[in-house]
Amino acid sequence: EIGLRYDLTVPFARVIGMNPNIKMPFKRYEIGKVFRNGPVKTGRSREFIQCDVDIVGVKSMMAEAELMIMAKDIYKMLELDIFISFNNRKLLSGIIKSIGISEELEGTVILSLDKLEKIGEEGVKSELESKGLTNENISKLFSIIMMKEEKLLERLRNNPPNELIRQGLKELDELIYYVEASNIKDICRFSPCLARGLEIYTGTVFEIFLADGSISSSLSGGGRYDKIIGAFLNNGGEYPAVGITFGLDVIHLALEHKNIERNMPAAxxxxxxxxxxxLSLNLATRLRRQGIPTDIEMNKRKLRKSLEYAGKQGIPFVIIVGEDEVKRGKVRIKNMKDGFETEIDLSKLELFFK
Amino acid sequence: EIGLRYDLTVPFARVIGMNPNIKMPFKRYEIGKVFRNGPVKTGRSREFIQCDVDIVGVKSMMAEAELMIMAKDIYKMLELDIFISFNNRKLLSGIIKSIGISEELEGTVILSLDKLEKIGEEGVKSELESKGLTNENISKLFSIIMMKEEKLLERLRNNPPNELIRQGLKELDELIYYVEASNIKDICRFSPCLARGLEIYTGTVFEIFLADGSISSSLSGGGRYDKIIGAFLNNGGEYPAVGITFGLDVIHLALEHKNIERNMPAAxxxxxxxxxxxLSLNLATRLRRQGIPTDIEMNKRKLRKSLEYAGKQGIPFVIIVGEDEVKRGKVRIKNMKDGFETEIDLSKLELFFK
Incomplete structure (x- = not known):
């Protein structure tokens, strides 16, 4: 009777589907706990946190580009060097179709191709063999997807074997147009085998990896899922939608690997x-109302202990509120970096920190 | 095997209990989904969102005062007039004990008293009767708790009947000292019957209500729970801890009642x-990097439609990026409030919004 949500996309699609009056385009982010039903091990918890950003109501590949640019900026802030692999599912489906692989096998063939990075060419080939593909089809497939990316695109553009490929190329070219015009060009790579497993994707797919490859799992992934909302409404309609997810755990791991410690003091x-x-509590309230993050010693510790604590926490300023000074309408402010102490008027406290 | 969390306090207590190296005092806030097992109806969903703030490691009632001051500031920002009822559970327990009510009945008596606002004096009395209290004890109890607050405190101070009351008074007086010295005095009321149902509280309890009483449920509640962490560690120790929770649903309801619509534009x-x-996508990226919330038309709508949309969204500035202007290194900026249009150099875009 009770289920645990396994992603944020499906509930989001339901919200959109059930609220036809939401103003389009609609953009949102959500950070929340999700749960996996599959095997659990170190680094793969039953419960983990996803951070999603989605755009609904935009057909243009500008939406994909916007999410990719945002991702670049976020990883820059996190000081993680990344690259973005991208592909188009229509293109991949079209290639599989053009070889003559039956439609029923398409999904499972894509799942195998998606593992190319992980299990290598031979691994994928033997998987495909075990799935019943003929050797002829397997070598045809590989002769296409192992081509140099530019050459593959050129060949497909010159003579698109079917409508799916035509459509996929159109979308891909549109995305490449935005990628090339924006400042993410240097970190983006067209990857004709990328599929992102999940069947929900209908067009663009992309995945973000650490540039140095020190973690092989992707940090982020996303794509276009134009059919999910229509599926909820059971009307077969297409509702253009693009999303990206940030895996908080793997990002955390990447930051740990890099040994990045951010000593942002809380105050x-x-x-x-x-x-x-x-009086001190009132001063804290005054400063907080000015947007100055302020903490206050509440355990009546000795001055020395309190200063030690502030120092360890990396808090840049300490205000010492002594009875004598207060009688004269003053407080002492200590700059914890240079140790310099100064007395200022209580009335001018906020000004000091502006 | 799988349970759904019913509050944020217990998991938090576990985190503290299992991480003995966390630097004390430790302050945190958390916003998350919790689930109720009890009856569900309109306004009482199975799943709802709680926002908690907790302070661990502070014995002083300054911690309670800090949370109350914070709550006042938050509700001020939300434009909701509130008052804060507060009490001390030691005091309430001590009063019940002083009357001679047996310890086994204490919990259930407190639960009944907690309903005073809801079911009135007669309601509570008949509940207590059905719970087996003698009429004598009931009238003794009411003769104490129905006293004017100041008179009750005076009487207890002059002649505290037991150690619990002595302790409770000490804590209460300390809290009142901070409340009176800070700017929350006018919205705080001592309420000798307030218990906050939950048994976890060991000292201060407080609850926040809408001043106009248009919603009878509390918007926030909290208190001191010094024994929860020790209970997890199974060592009987006391770990001073105070927390407050904000009920997002009831706050949302209160805002709806007041018909407060905040037309904060997203951009x-x-x-x-x-x-x-x-080019437009690049401009958006440039502005966003300057911290200027920027949205961009992605559906190739006509200018008129796009301006209409921006107007409806309450977005104050529109940048029109036309080919002709761009060739001259310019863009048009339209102030949506006064309709005034101006052309500025592409290179000076960020400066315009500073």
């Missing part, structure tokens, strides 16, 4: 009351 | 490409 100011608890 | 700038898609 800019640490208030130490010396028998001036209630 | 400050809307870019309309007129056959300049890739």
């Amino acid at each position: 800019q100011v640490y208030i130490i009351p010396l028998d001036t608890d209630s | 400050q700038v809307y870019i309309i490409p007129l056959d300049t898609d890739s």
Whole structure:
């Protein structure tokens, strides 16, 4: 009776499907827990956190480009060097079709091709053999997909074997147009075998990897899923939709690998009351209302202990609120970087931190 | 085998209990889905969202005051007038004990008293009767708790009947000291019957209500739970902890009641490409990197339609990127409030929005 959600896309598609009055285009992000039913091991928890961004209502591949640009900016902020592999599912399906592989086998052939990076050419070939593909078809397939990317595209463009490929090429070319015009060109690679397993994708698929390959799993992945919402509404309609997901766990792992520690202090100011608890609490409130992240010593620790704590936390400023100073309308401010102390008027506290 | 979490406090207590090296005091907030097992009806969903803030490692009632001040600020931002009822569970337990009510009945008596607002004096009395309390004890109990708050406190202070009351008064007085010294005094009320049902609370309890009473459920509630973490560690130790929870659903309801619609536009700038898609996408990226929330027309709608959309969304500025202007190194910026249009240099775009 109770199920645990396994992704954020399906519930999102349901929300869109059930709210026909949502203004299109609709963009949203969501961060939430999802659960996997498959095997669990170190690094693969039953429960994990996904961060999704989706755009609904845009047919143009500009939407894909927007998500890719955003991803580049996010990974730049995280100081992780990445590259983006992209492909188009129509193109891949069209290639499989053009060889004469039956439609029923298409899905499973795609799943095998998707493993090319992981199990290599021979691995994929023997998988395809075991799935019942003829040797002729397998070698035909590989002669196409192992071509140099530019050569493959050129050949398909000159003589598109079927309508799916024509469509896929059109979408791919549109995406490449945006990719080349924007500042993500250097980190994007067309990868004709990329499929992203999931069957929900109808056009563009892309996947983001660490540039140095030190983690082989992708950090992000996404694509266009124009049929999910229509499937919910059971009306067969297409609702253009593109999404990207960020795997928080693998990103965390990548940051750990790089040994990136960000010592962002939780507070800019640490208030130490010396028998001036209630005034100090008011000062904290005043500073917080000015948007200055402020913490306050609440355990009546000695001044030395409190200063030590602020130092360890990397908090840049300490305000020492002593009774004597307060009587004179002053507080002491200590700059924790250079140790410099200064007395300022209580009334001018906010100004000091502006 | 699989359970759904019913609050954020217990998992948080477990995290603290299992990570003895966490630097104390530790403050955190968490927003997440929780699930109820009890009856479900309109406004009471199986799944709902809680927003919790907790402080662990502070014995001083300053921690409670800090959460209350924060709550006041949050509700001010939401434009909701509220008041805060507060009490101390030691005090309430001590009063019940002082009357001679047996310890086994204490919990259930507190649950009944907690309903005073909801079912009235007579309702509580008959509930207590059905629970086996003597009429004598019931009237003794009511003669105490129905006293004017100041009078009750005065009487208890002058002659505290037991150690629990002594302790409760000490904590309460400490809290009142902070409340009176800070700017939340006018919205705080001591409420000697408030218990907050849950047995986890060991000292302060508080609950936040809409000032106009238009919704009787509390919007927030919290208190001190010094024993939960020790219970997880099974060592009987006390780990000072205070928390507050914000009920997102009831807050949302309150905002709806007040008919508060916040037309915060999702973007400050809307870019309309007129056959300049890739350049426009680059401009959007440039502005976003400057922290300027920017949206972009992606569906090749006509200029008029696009302007209409931006207007309806309340987006203050539109950038029209036409081919002719771009050739001259310019774009048009339209101020959607006064309709004023101006042409500026492409190179000076960021400056315009600073």
